[in-house]
Each structure stands twice: as C-alpha cells, then as structure tokens.
Amino acid sequence: MDYGMPDEQSRQPVRCPSCLEELYFDERRLYLTDPQTDKPQLWDPATEPNAVRRQDQMNRAFLKCPNESTQAHFLPVPYLVFGPPLTIAFVGQSGTGKTHLLAAMMAEIGRGGLDSLGIRCRSVNTSQHHAFLARAVNELEAGRVLPATSATDFVEFTDALLVTVNGRTRPVAFFDIAGESLQLPGKVTEFLLGVDALIFVVDALRALRLKQLIPARETAGVPQRQAGIADPTFSAVLDRLPRPRDLCEVPTAIVLNKCDVLRFEPPIDHWLREDGRIEGTPDPAQTYRESQDVYAFLTHHQATPWLRPFMECRRCTLHFVSATGMSPAAPPVANGHPVATGTPTAFAGGIRPRRVLGPLLSVFQMCGLLDSPGPTPRLREV
Numbered sequence: 318m319d320y321g322m323p324d325e326q327s328r329q330p331v332r333c334p335s336c337l338e339e340l341y342f343d344e345r346r347l348y349l350t351d352p353q354t355d356k357p358q359l360w361d362p363a364t365e366p367n368a369v370r371r372q373d374q375m376n377r378a379f380l381k382c383p384n385e386s387t388q389a390h391f392l393p394v395p396y397l398v399f400g401p402p403l404t405i406a407f408v409g410q411s412g413t414g415k416t417h418l419l420a421a422m423m424a425e426i427g428r429g430g431l432d433s434l435g436i437r438c439r440s441v442n443t444s445q446h447h448a449f450l451a452r453a454v455n456e457l458e459a460g461r462v463l464p465a466t467s468a469t470d471f472v473e474f475t476d477a478l479l480v481t482v483n484g485r486t487r488p489v490a491f492f493d494i495a496g497e498s499l500q501l502p503g504k505v506t507e508f509l510l511g512v513d514a515l516i517f518v519v520d521a522l523r524a525l526r527l528k529q530l531i532p533a534r535e536t537a538g539v540p541q542r543q544a545g546i547a548d549p550t551f552s553a554v555l556d557r558l559p560r561p562r563d564l565c566e567v568p569t570a571i572v573l574n575k576c577d578v579l580r581f582e583p584p585i586d587h588w589l590r591e592d593g594r595i596e597g598t599p600d601p602a603q604t605y606r607e608s609q610d611v612y613a614f615l616t617h618h619q620a621t622p623w624l625r626p627f628m629e630c631r632r633c634t635l636h637f638v639s640a641t642g643m644s645p646a647a648p649p650v651a652n653g654h655p656v657a658t659g660t661p662t663a664f665a666g667g668i669r670p671r672r673v674l675g676p677l678l679s680v681f682q683m684c685g686l687l688d689s690p691g692p693t694p695r696l697r698e699v
C-alpha cells in the first residue's frame with residue numbers, strides 16, 4: 318500500500334507517545350523487523366534500488382526513538398509523517414473492560430461502522446494491527462473473554478490507525494494499559510502528560526450498588542464488597558494531568574460500560590434500543606441528552622466518584638455502552654461448585670457490541686478530527 322509519505326509534514330517533529338521525546342524523521346535511524354528473528358534490524362533505504370519495493374519497506378519501517386534514557390522503542394514510520402498524531406488512552410482498573418471496549422471498537426470499524434461518515438481507517442503498521450486483531454478482536458468475536466492486560470514498566474500504544482476524514486489523514490493511537498500500571502507514579506505513566514484524549518471506563522458492576530446486579534457480580538467474579546468503591550485509576554490519572562488553568566484541557570469521555578446488565582433499567586433501555594447505525598456526524602443535541610442521562614443515572618445511584626473526570630475536565634461527554642452486549646457465561650459447575658477457576662472465560666453465543674463507537678466519535682469531534690458544527694455543550698446546569 319502506498320502511504321505517500323508527505324515530504325513537508327515528515328520534517329515536522331512528532332512527540333514520542335511513550336517518552337515524550339521530540340522525533341524527527343531520520344533515515345539513519347530506520348529499522349525493519351527481521352522475519353527470522355522478529356527483532357528490529359537497522360535498515361538503509363538506499364540499499365533498495367527498486368522504488369516500489371523501497372516504498373513498501375518504508376511503510377513497514379520503524380524509527381528508533383533517540384531517547385537513550387529508557388528502554389529501546391520504535392515508532393512506525395507512517396505514524397510520524399502524517400502530521401500531529403492523536404493519542405487516546407483508556408482509563409479504568411483491571412476488569413472494567415478497557416481491552417474489550419477497544420477490541421469492540423476495532424471490530425465495529427472493521428465492519429464499516431464509520432463508513433457512513435466518510436471516515437476511512439487503515440492500520441499504521443500492518444503487523445502490529447494484525448497482532449492486535451489476532452489476540453483481541455478475533456478472540457472477542459469468537460466469544461472468548463480476553464485476559465487481563467499485563468502490567469508493564471514501559472508504556473507503548475496498543476494499536477494505531479491512519480484515519481482519513483474529508484481527505485485529511487491523521488494517525489490515531491490507542492493506549493490500553495493495565496489498571497495497576499496506570500496508578501504508578503513516575504516514568505511509567507509519563508505518557509499521560511502527552512495524551513490528547515482520555516476515555517474513562519466505568520464498570521457498571523463495580524460502580525453501582527444496585528441489588529439486581531448481585532448475580533451478575535457473582536458470575537463475573539467481582540466481590541460484592543467492591544461495589545461502590547471508587548476506581549483508584551481515575552484519581553491517579555486526573556491528579557497527573559496538567560491543568561494550565563482551573564480545569565483540565567484534555568478532552569474526555571466517560572463510558573458507563575457493561576450496560577447490558579441494566580438493559581431493562583430506564584433510561585438505559587431507551588439508549589440501548591437506539592443503539593443503531595451511525596448515520597452521520599454525531600448530533601451535539603443527542604450527545605448532550607445522552608451525557609445528561611448518564612450523569613443523572615450515576616448521580617442517582619451514588620456513583621459520583623466516577624463523575625470526577627466530568628467535574629475536572631473542560632470538555633467531557635458521557636455514554637452508555639456495552640462492549641460485548643452480554644455478560645460472560647458463569648464457569649461450569651460440578652456438584653454445586655465452579656470447575657477450575659471462578660473466572661468466566663466465554664460469552665455464550667458470541668458478542669453483540671452496543672454503542673461502542675459513540676465515545677470514539679465524540680473524542681474525534683472534540684479533538685477536531687471531524688467537521689464539528691460547534692463546541693460540545695457543557696453540562697454544568699444538569
């Protein structure tokens with residue numbers, strides 16, 4: 318695939334999404350993955366005389382970040398040459414469904430969920446994207462519960478897309494890191510200082526004390542005593558973010574995830590019925606109504622700690638979502654006791670994501686990726 322490598326933009330520095338170093342496109346620091354060892358190997362474009370093959374190799378090449386004070390890391394060349402990238406981080410403790418949500422978003426995009434908006438998406442690096450599809454999206458679509466993301470001491474983006482809207486292409490990178498890592502101070506979470514948008518994932522099973530959720534918590538292996546205890550990753554991330562003035566300027570979305578467990582509860586029943594195909598650019602009035610309903614619902618059920626991003630960020634929208642459309646089946650039981658572990662491993666009958674692209678589009682809109690008809694409304698009067 319020919320990415321075109323726009324010359325003028327390739328001279329603009331891009332901030333390394335992991336360590337915040339300024340990166341300049343430099344042909345002397347390019348690497349290609351060695352197919353034998355799967356390790357990066359220094360690559361000189363001048364060694365390939367055929368222009369078509371050279372372009373193809375350039376599309377697969379990585380630039381080594383010049384920051385030597387941390388572990389060696391590499392950025393795909395297409396990430397660096399299409400102007401300022403947009404980085405989006407998912408926030409939430411382990412088990413809230415961040416990976417399931419990102420996988421469901423990718424699956425919906427892969428099924429053409431953004432086509433009606435004229436938004437085209439392709440991978441920044443085909444191998445990285447296929448690796449994420451294989452370990453997360455395909456597994457989820459096959460009805461398997463995804464394992465928890467491993468904690469890490471160095472953060473790199475999980476997957477990245479080149480998103481084209483109205484003929485303009487921008488790289489968009491997604492960070493899905495373990496909840497445990499999000500709470501670490503210092504260098505591990507330094508990347509947060511550079512993210513362009515945040516999606517806070519609220520786990521309905523943990524945030525709401527509702528009695529009718531007791532069986533769902535049991536099935537999901539969520540201790541009942543955890544219900545209503547604030548998610549520590551929200552505070553850890555919000556406390557880390559720069560705020561040049563009173564409020565934090567990073568656009569945020571709050572997602573009430575696992576709404577399938579509340580599908581008969583008004584107004585969630587209404588919004589899940591709406592579900593629907595995306596027919597056009599998000600309607601700010603509809604975003605406002607949904608945000609208002611999520612805010613009211615969380616407030617009514619004493620889940621106000623999960624609204625902290627809304628209180629502290631200048632632009633924040635709220636969304637009802639179910640990444641999988643259903644809860645995983647309870648583990649098999651023999652003689653009245655669960656077999657092996659108590660953690661569910663499968664979604665019986667497959668998954669059916671609901672409203673997963675809403676928060677992504679809202680973030681796109683707040684970050685100027687779409688032709689926004691106006692600023693996102695604030696909800697102070699709610």
Ligand SMILES: [Zn+2]
Nearest residue numbers: 333336338382
């Ligand atoms: Zn770096």
